[in-house]
Amino acid sequence: MSTPTPPRTExxxxxxGIEAAEEPKAKRVKKRLTSRGAxxxxxxxxxLWTIPTFGLAISSFRPEREVKTTGWWTIFENWGWTLDNYNxxxxxxxxxxxxxxxxxxxxFVITIPTTIFVLALALMAAYxxxxxxxxxxxxxxxxxxxxxxxxxxMALIPLLRIFNYDWIDISGTFAAVWVAHTIFGxxxxxxxxxxxxxxxxxxxxxxxxxxxSSHTQTFTRIVLPLSVPAIASLAIFQFLWVWNDLxxxxxxxxxxxxxxxxxxxxxxxxxxxGSDWQLLTAAAFVSIIVPLIVFFSxxxxxxxxxxxxxTKG
Amino acid sequence: MMSTLTVPAMQLAGRNDNFWADAxxxxxxxxxxxxxxxxxxxxxxxxxxxxxxxxxxxIQLTLFVAPALVLLATGLIWPAVQTIWQSVTDRDGTWVxxxxxxxVFTDPTMLTVLRNTVIWVLIVPVASTAIGxxxxxxxxxxxxxxxxxxxxxxxMAISMVGASIIWGFMYTYRAEGFDQIGFLNQVLVWLGGTPxxxxxxxxxxxxxxxxxxxxxxxxxxxxxxxxxIKGVPAELHEAASLDGASGxxxxxxxxxxxxxxxxxxxxxxxxxxxxxxxxIVRTMTGGQFETSVIANEMYSRAFRLGQPAIGAALAVxxxxxxxxxxxxxxxxxxxxxxxR
Numbered sequence: 001m002s003t004p005t006p007p008r009t010e011x012x013x014x015x016x017g018i019e020a021a022e023e024p025k026a027k028r029v030k031k032r033l034t035s036r037g038a039x040x041x042x043x044x045x046x047x048l049w050t051i052p053t054f055g056l057a058i059s060s061f062r063p064e065r066e067v068k069t070t071g072w073w074t075i076f077e078n079w080g081w082t083l084d085n086y087n088x089x090x091x092x093x094x095x096x097x098x099x100x101x102x103x104x105x106x107x108f109v110i111t112i113p114t115t116i117f118v119l120a121l122a123l124m125a126a127y128x129x130x131x132x133x134x135x136x137x138x139x140x141x142x143x144x145x146x147x148x149x150x151x152x153x154m155a156l157i158p159l160l161r162i163f164n165y166d167w168i169d170i171s172g173t174f175a176a177v178w179v180a181h182t183i184f185g186x187x188x189x190x191x192x193x194x195x196x197x198x199x200x201x202x203x204x205x206x207x208x209x210x211x212x213s214s215h216t217q218t219f220t221r222i223v224l225p226l227s228v229p230a231i232a233s234l235a236i237f238q239f240l241w242v243w244n245d246l247x248x249x250x251x252x253x254x255x256x257x258x259x260x261x262x263x264x265x266x267x268x269x270x271x272x273x274g275s276d277w278q279l280l281t282a283a284a285f286v287s288i289i290v291p292l293i294v295f296f297s298x299x300x301x302x303x304x305x306x307x308x309x310x311t312k313g
Numbered sequence: 314m315m316s317t318l319t320v321p322a323m324q325l326a327g328r329n330d331n332f333w334a335d336a337x338x339x340x341x342x343x344x345x346x347x348x349x350x351x352x353x354x355x356x357x358x359x360x361x362x363x364x365x366x367x368x369x370x371x372i373q374l375t376l377f378v379a380p381a382l383v384l385l386a387t388g389l390i391w392p393a394v395q396t397i398w399q400s401v402t403d404r405d406g407t408w409v410x411x412x413x414x415x416x417v418f419t420d421p422t423m424l425t426v427l428r429n430t431v432i433w434v435l436i437v438p439v440a441s442t443a444i445g446x447x448x449x450x451x452x453x454x455x456x457x458x459x460x461x462x463x464x465x466x467x468x469m470a471i472s473m474v475g476a477s478i479i480w481g482f483m484y485t486y487r488a489e490g491f492d493q494i495g496f497l498n499q500v501l502v503w504l505g506g507t508p509x510x511x512x513x514x515x516x517x518x519x520x521x522x523x524x525x526x527x528x529x530x531x532x533x534x535x536x537x538x539x540x541x542i543k544g545v546p547a548e549l550h551e552a553a554s555l556d557g558a559s560g561x562x563x564x565x566x567x568x569x570x571x572x573x574x575x576x577x578x579x580x581x582x583x584x585x586x587x588x589x590x591x592x593i594v595r596t597m598t599g600g601q602f603e604t605s606v607i608a609n610e611m612y613s614r615a616f617r618l619g620q621p622a623i624g625a626a627l628a629v630x631x632x633x634x635x636x637x638x639x640x641x642x643x644x645x646x647x648x649x650x651x652x653r
Contacts, residue, residue, distance in 0.1 A: 035560070042451035045444065046464045049528065052479045053467070055496055059482065071494050091332075105336040109343045116347055120354055125381035132374045138650070140382070142643055147389055149639045151589050153611050153628040157399065157621055158392035174342065183388030186381055215373040216362045244472030246592040247608075251616065263474045267596045270478055277482060277494065284478035288471040295470035299463065302470075306533070307540050 053288075060085055060281040067278040085282035098269050098279065099257060100286055107243055107261040107290075109174055110253075114181040115238045119231060121182070122189035123197075127219050129190070130198035131205055141194065148187035155184075156251050163252070172254030177261075180252045181242050189234055192308055196230035197223055233305030236298050240291055262287040393632070399625035413626035423610070429519050430606045433526070433590060438583040440527045442576065445534025450564065453542055462539070466532035473529065473592035480525045481597055484511040515603040522604055525593050530586065534579045541575035542568060581638050588634055607631050 058072040063082045070078045089098040128134075129141045159180060163171040170176045200223065208218045246263045253260040255268075266287050273279060295302060357376055364372045403409045417423050445465075452461045468476060485495030489507050493499040498508040511521045545568055553563045569576075591608040598604045600613060607627050615624025 038451040039455060042448060042455070042461060045448050045451075046461050049465045049468070049531070051496065052483050052528070053471075056479045056482055068494065070492055071496065071499050073496065073499070101332060102335065105339055109339045113343050113347050113350075117350060120351070121381045121384070124354075124377040128374055128377035132370070132377065134374055140378075142646065144381075144385065145646055146639050146643055147385060149585055149635055149642065150389065150393060151608070151628065151631045151635060153589070153608060154396045154632055155389050155392035156628075157615055157625065158395040159388055162387065162392075174339075175346075178346070179384075180388070183384050186385055187389075190381060214362055214369065215377065216358045219377070220358070240470060244474075246472070246474050246595065247612070250612070263472050263592075266472075266478065267474050267592070270474075270481065270596055271599065274481075277485065280478055281482060284475045288475040291470045291472065292467070295467065296463070299466075303536055306536060 056281050056284060059277060060285045062278065064276075064278040067281070068275075085278045086286070089279050089283045089286065098265060098273075098283055100262065100265060100283055102257050103260060103262045103265040104286065106253075106257075106259060107263075107287075110177050110181070110249075110259075110261050111239055111242045113174075114178050114185065114242050115235055117178065117182040118185040118189050118238050119235060122186055122193050122234075123224070123227065123231070124219070125186075125190045126193035126197050127215075127223050129194050130200075131218070131223075132215060144187050145191050148191060152184055152247060156247075159183075160251060171252070172256075172259060174259055176252045177249065177259065180248050181245070184248065185238055185241065189238065192234055192305070193227065193230055195308060196227060200226055229301075229304070230308070232298075233301045233308065236294060236302050237305050239294060240302075243291060396625045396628050399622060400629045403622060409622075413622050414630075416623060417626050417630060422605075425603050426605045426607060426610045429604065430588070432519055433523055433587050433606060434584060436520075436523050437526050437530060437587040437590075438580045440523075441530035441583055442534045442538075442579050444527070445531045445536075445579070446538050446576075448531070449535045449539035449542055450568070453539065462536065465535055468529045469532040473526075473590075474596050476525055476529055477593050477596035480521075480528070481512070484521060486510045512598055512604075513602050518598065518602055519604050522593055522597055525597070526587065526590060530583050534583065537575055537579050538572060541572035545571045581642065585635060585638055588631060 055072045058075060059067050061081050061083070062072065062075070063080050063084070066078050066080050090101045090104075091099075093099055125144075129137055129144075160171065162168065163176045163179075170179070204222060204226075205218065208222055213221070243261075244263060245261075246267055249261045249264040250267075253264060255264060257265075266283055269283055270280060361369070361373045361376045400413050401408065401410060403412075418427070448465060452458050455461070471479075483496050484498075485493075486498055486508055487493050487495070493502055493508060497511065501508060512518050549567045549571070550563055553567050558566065589608050590606060591612065594600055594604055594606055594609040595612070600606075600609045605613070607630060611624045611627040611631070614620040614627065
C-alpha cells in the first residue's frame with residue numbers, strides 16, 4: 001500500500017464508530033471528502049469553540065486588578081498569576097463570600113447516591129421489562145419511554161407539595177433532592193438499560209432457566225456482570241446530569257449552604273457579584289473541573305452511551 | 314510564586330471553622346444512605362428468592378418492577394395530572410376554565426416569552442445540527458480527528474450555569490475608550506466598531522443567549538452524526554465518484570440520505586432540550602430585558618412571584634408543545650420493536 005494513512009488509536013475508533021475500523025484502509029482514504037479548505041474551516045470552528053473556556057481558565061488565575069482592567073489575551077503584556085481567587089471563593093467565610101468549598105461537598109453528596117439509586121432501580125425494571133413476560137409489559141414500557149420527554153416543569157410544584165406532607169417532611173434536605181433526581185432520571189435509564197439487556201442472547205437466559213435459576217439469581221449472576229459496559233456509560237451520564245443540574249436543585253434543595261449544590265450557588269453568585277470577574281471565573285472553573293475530568297478520562301463510555309441513547313430511539 | 318501557592322494549602326489545613334467536620338458528616342450521611350438502600354434491595358432479593366414456589370414469579374416481578382413504577386407514578390404521572398388540574402382552577406380549587414391560559418396568550422410580557430421560545434426552537438436545533446454536521450464531515454478521517462472532536466464536544470460536559478458564566482465573560486462590556494475585558498467587544502473594537510451591551514439590548518440579546526446553547530449542543534450533534542457518517546458504505550461513495558459526482562454532490566446525494574434517521578433523532582432531541590431551556594436564561598439575564606422563555610417564566614411565576622396557577626399553565630403549554638415529538642418517537646419505537 002503506497003498511500004500513508006494516519007494511525008488510528010483505540011479511542012479514535014471508539015469515537016468514530018465501529019464500522020469504520022473494519023474497512024480496508026485504502027477505501028477509507030478514497031472516501032475522504034476533506035480538502036484543504038474543509039480542514040481550515042474545521043480548525044477555525046475548533047478554535048472558536050475553545051476560546052471562551054480558554055479565556056475563562058486564564059482569567060481565573062490572574063490578579064483582580066489585571067482581570068478588571070485588561071483582557072486575558074493581553075496576558076503577555078500584563079503578566080501576573082495568582083491563586084488568590086480560588087482561595088477566596090473556596091475557603092473565605094463571610095456573608096457575601098461564595099464558600100464554594102461547602103457547596104462542592106454538597107454536589108458530591110447529591111450526585112453519588114442519586115447515581116447509584118437510579119442505576120439499581122432502573123436495572124431491575126429494565127430486566128423485568130426485557131425478560132419477565134407479563135401482561136401489559138409492552139404498554140408500560142412505551143409509557144416509561146414517553147415519560148422521559150415530559151418536561152420536569154410538569155412535576156415540580158406537586159412533588160414539592162408531597163415532600164412537604166407532615167409524614168414525609170423532607171423538603172430542603174438531601175433526601176428530597178435524591179428522591180427528585182432519582183425519579184427524573186429513571187425513564188431514560190430504564191429505556192437505555194432495557195435496550196442493552198434485551199440484546200443478551202436468548203440462549204444464555206434459557207440456559208439459566210433450565211438450570212433452575214430464579215429471576216433474582218439470573219439477574220445477579222448473569223445480567224449484572226454482562227451489563228457492566230452499559231452501566232458504566234449510564235453512570236457517567238447520570239453523574240454529569242445531576243452534577244450540572246440547576247432547576248431541580250433550585251426547587252428542592254432549599255438553596256442554603258446546608259444542601260444546595262455548586263450550580264445553585266454559582267448562579268446566585270453570578271447575580272450578586274456579577275462584575276467581580278476574577279472570582280466568577282474561578283468559581284465557574286471550580287464547578288466545571290469535575291465534569292471535565294470525568295469527560296476527558298471516560299470519554300469513550302460517554303460517547304457510547306450517547307450513541308446508544310440516540311440511535312436506537 | 315511559592316508563597317502564593319502555599320497560602321491556600323495552609324488555610325486548608327488550619328481552618329478555624331468546622332468545614333471538615335461538616336463535610337465529613339454530610340459525606341458520611343450519603344454513605345449511610347447508600348448502604349441502607351443497597352441492603353434493603355439485597356434483603357428483598359434474598360427473601361424473594363426464598364419465596365414459596367407458588368407465586369414466586371409474581372413476587373419477583375413485583376420486586377423488580379414495582380419500585381420504579383411507584384416512583385414514576387407518584388413523582389411524575391400524578392404530579393403531571395395535578396399540574397394540569399391546577400392550570401384550570403384557582404387557589405381554592407374552583408374551576409376557572411381557561412382563564413390562566415388566556416393570561417398566557419394575551420398578556421404582553423407573556424407574548425414576548427412565547428415569541429422568544431419560538432425563536433429559540435427555530436434557531437437552536439437547525440444551527441447546532443448544521444454546524445455539527447459540517448464539522449463532522451470536515452474532520453472525518455482527518456489527522457487528529459479525536460482531538461478536534463473533543464474540543465467541540467467538551468461544552469456538552471459542563472453545566473449550563475458554567476457555560477453562562479463563560480459566555481457572560483465573553484460578552485462583558487466596558488464603555489468606549491476603556492480597555493475591553495470581554496473578548497467579543499474587543500473583537501468589535503479591533504474591527505473598528507464600538508463596544509455593545511450584548512445582554513441588555515432587546516431583541517438581539519435573545520440571539521446572544523441562543524448562541525450559548527448552540528455552543529453546547531453542536532458537540533452532541535457532531536458526535537452522533539459523525540458516527541452515522543462512518544456507517545455510509547464506501548461503495549456508494551465510489552459509485553458516485555465514478556459517475557463524476559463532486560464532493561459537494563456526493564454529500565447531498567449519498568451522505569445526507571443515508572444519515573437521515575440520525576438527523577431526525579438529533580433534531581428532535583435538541584428541540585426538546587431547547588423547549589426546556591432554563592439555566593442559561595436564569596443565570597445570564599434572569600429573564601430581564603425581554604429575554605425570558607417559557608421554562609424560566611414558569612419558575613419565576615410559580616416559585617418567585619407566588620403565581621402557581623400561571624406557572625402550571627405555562628408548564629402545560631410546554632407539555633403540549635412536546636406532545637407531537639412524544640407521539641412521533643413512540644411510533645418509531647413501536648415500529649422498531651415490531652421489527653424485532
